[in-house]
Amino acid sequence: MPTRTMKAIRLHGYGGPEVLRHEDVPVPEPRPGEVLVRVRAVGVNPPDWYLREGMTVMPAHLRPKITLPVVPGTDVSGVVESVAEDVTGFAPGDEVFGMLRFPGFDGSAYAEYVAAPAADLAHKPAGLDHAHAAAAPVAGLTAWQFLLDLGHDHPSPFQPHRHRPVPLGPGTTVLVNGAAGGVGHLGLQLAKWKGAHVVAVASGTHGPFLRDLGADEVVDYTRTRPEQAARDLDLVLDTVGGPTAHRFLRTLRRGGALFPVFFGEFDPAEVERRGVTVSTTQVRSNGPQLAELGRLLDTGTVRVAIDSSFPLARAREAHERAARGHIQGKIVLTDG
Numbered sequence: 001m002p003t004r005t006m007k008a009i010r011l012h013g014y015g016g017p018e019v020l021r022h023e024d025v026p027v028p029e030p031r032p033g034e035v036l037v038r039v040r041a042v043g044v045n046p047p048d049w050y051l052r053e054g055m056t057v058m059p060a061h062l063r064p065k066i067t068l069p070v071v072p073g074t075d076v077s078g079v080v081e082s083v084a085e086d087v088t089g090f091a092p093g094d095e096v097f098g099m100l101r102f103p104g105f106d107g108s109a110y111a112e113y114v115a116a117p118a119a120d121l122a123h124k125p126a127g128l129d130h131a132h133a134a135a136a137p138v139a140g141l142t143a144w145q146f147l148l149d150l151g152h153d154h155p156s157p158f159q160p161h162r163h164r165p166v167p168l169g170p171g172t173t174v175l176v177n178g179a180a181g182g183v184g185h186l187g188l189q190l191a192k193w194k195g196a197h198v199v200a201v202a203s204g205t206h207g208p209f210l211r212d213l214g215a216d217e218v219v220d221y222t223r224t225r226p227e228q229a230a231r232d233l234d235l236v237l238d239t240v241g242g243p244t245a246h247r248f249l250r251t252l253r254r255g256g257a258l259f260p261v262f263f264g265e266f267d268p269a270e271v272e273r274r275g276v277t278v279s280t281t282q283v284r285s286n287g288p289q290l291a292e293l294g295r296l297l298d299t300g301t302v303r304v305a306i307d308s309s310f311p312l313a314r315a316r317e318a319h320e321r322a323a324r325g326h327i328q329g330k331i332v333l334t335d336g
């Protein structure tokens, strides 16, 4: 029987957005534990461009082994086409969404079909379209696992101790740095959902967007240094990180916590002197958390914002958009 083919975006080498090739590849066969999903939308995430660039942003010991050519894409929403014999809980025709094979970075969702581990999927809420559903998993699970419930026992590749979220509620103040981005805008809303007072830090154009999502205070970092504008915080969720991430330590009350979502640099002596905690984790797939997030999205309690949307064939333009920065919500690829 001739192999069935599909369109997919593949990398044959690392580099800029131009290395994303739209080409014919075989439709994958679901292996045990997998579900073949007809992809309707794909969420674009930083690991997609880290992969495209050859993972140079990751410390060498954290780079997963990748065999080229590879189909990128971790976040997906689509319709179940077939299921492996041992899979229960999903049937052809079901609408599903999920974060695939992370932290493998080769989820293979930039395609018309993907063979997805059933354990990485949840049923897509009916009230959420595929584009919004595909935009949610990585960013939403990251925000959930940092802020509300770790939900897994995988040892962290970044620290010896287990990450522990801190209780959030009325009376707690949380600063979200990078608040307009994928993780930030969902983290802001989850903290608000729990009743916290939220200070959102972003560049100026995002102000109305962040207030609309519920931010109590907005700091435009192009005008004001957030580390000078905030004091006595219970928690900082820093989705930007980098060599200056330590500046947020001074904004915390004693006993407060700083959660760098991306690598930050901290002096352990300063952390100890200030009596604060720095803790991080790496997001993992979690069906029940995804289902709960789906319910919040379905009811509109939490909203996932679409920065921009491109057909799969124009994935290169989606990556060019990402490279320009200042993302408001999520970039998605659609099958249209």
Ligand SMILES: NC(=O)c1ccc[n+]([C@@H]2O[C@H](COP(=O)([O-])OP(=O)(O)OC[C@H]3O[C@@H](n4cnc5c(N)ncnc54)[C@H](OP(=O)(O)O)[C@@H]3O)[C@@H](O)[C@H]2O)c1
Pocket: 045, 046, 047, 138, 139, 142, 177, 178, 179, 180, 181, 182, 183, 184, 201, 202, 203, 206, 221, 239, 240, 261, 262, 281, 282, 283, 325, 326, 327, 328, 329
């Ligand atoms: N630990 C994990 O498991 C995990 C999971 C998911 C993501 N991540 C990492 O977390 C980071 C954020 O991911 P994401 O998907 O949210 O990225 P994103 O959607 O690209 O958002 C980044 C946001 O940061 C803002 N920003 C850039 N420079 C800033 C600055 N100096 N101060 C404040 N805000 C700034 C950008 O907009 P403006 O500059 O216009 O405000 C943008 O909205 C990435 O590095 C990603 O690799 C880690």
